[in-house]
Amino acid sequence: MLDPVKNPGIIGTKESIGGDLxxxxxxxxxxxxxxxxxxxxxxxLYPCFAIGATGASTAMSSVLPWHTIExxxxxxxxxxETARRMHMLITGVGHEIxxxxxxxxxxxxxxxxxxxxxxxxxxxxxxxxxxAARIEAALKNALADKVYPGR
Numbered sequence: 492m493l494d495p496v497k498n499p500g501i502i503g504t505k506e507s508i509g510g511d512l513x514x515x516x517x518x519x520x521x522x523x524x525x526x527x528x529x530x531x532x533x534x535x536l537y538p539c540f541a542i543g544a545t546g547a548s549t550a551m552s553s554v555l556p557w558h559t560i561e562x563x564x565x566x567x568x569x570x571x572e573t574a575r576r577m578h579m580l581i582t583g584v585g586h587e588i589x590x591x592x593x594x595x596x597x598x599x600x601x602x603x604x605x606x607x608x609x610x611x612x613x614x615x616x617x618x619x620x621x622x623a624a625r626i627e628a629a630l631k632n633a634l635a636d637k638v639y640p641g642r
Contacts, residue, residue, distance in 0.1 A: 503527030505548055512538060519543045533585045537578035540566040550593070551585045554600045555633055580633040587629040591622045599623055600630055 503526050506515045512535060518528045523543055530539040533551040540547075540563055552559040562577035564570075588596030595611040595618045602608055603626075610617060618626065 501526060503529060503545070505529045505531050506544070507531030512542070515539055515544060516542060534582055536562055536581060537566065537574055541574075550588075550597045551581050554584060554588070554597060554630075555581050558633060558636070576636065580636055584626070584629045584633050587622075587626045590625070591618045592616065596622075596626055600626055603627055603630055604634070 504518065504522075506518055506528060507530075515528070515530060519542060522528065527545040528543070529546040529548060530536065530544040531548055532539070533549045536547055536549065536551070536559065546563075547559065549559075558577050558581050562574055562581065565573035565577060584600060588600060590596075592611070592615045594615045598608050598611045599618050617623075
């Protein structure tokens with residue numbers, strides 16, 4: 492494996508091995524001062540930003556991008572109340588999506604916001620009506636928090 496510290500072509504890494512904050516902590520402690528260390532677990536965006544991750548590449552960042560940005564900004568300014576609120580809204584939607592097929596739920600949540608990404612493709616199927624209603628309710632709750640520009 493290439494040593495990211497000795498290879499100038501490596502400028503960052505994305506931690507996505509099972510959502511383990513211990514692994515992220517070790518990466519931040521060993522190479523975090525040399526390269527960017529980002530995160531990939533939707534459920535733990537708040538703690539990952541709080542301990543020093545420099546960003547995230549997650550499904551919920553696509554579903555609720557402005558909430559994720561507001562969470563990031565709140566952590567940077569040590570605004571625990573706002574960070575906690577964004578975390579709860581993001582994970583609330585993610586929790587409902589997690590009860591269905593993940594790709595189908597993510598596409599549904601994005602489509603419900605008027606950002607047409609189309610239906611999910613085989614082998615995944617459309618989200619069942621009852622589950623779609625739960626995702627839509629969680630999404631409406633999150634979107635009621637006016638963090639979007641221009642609202």
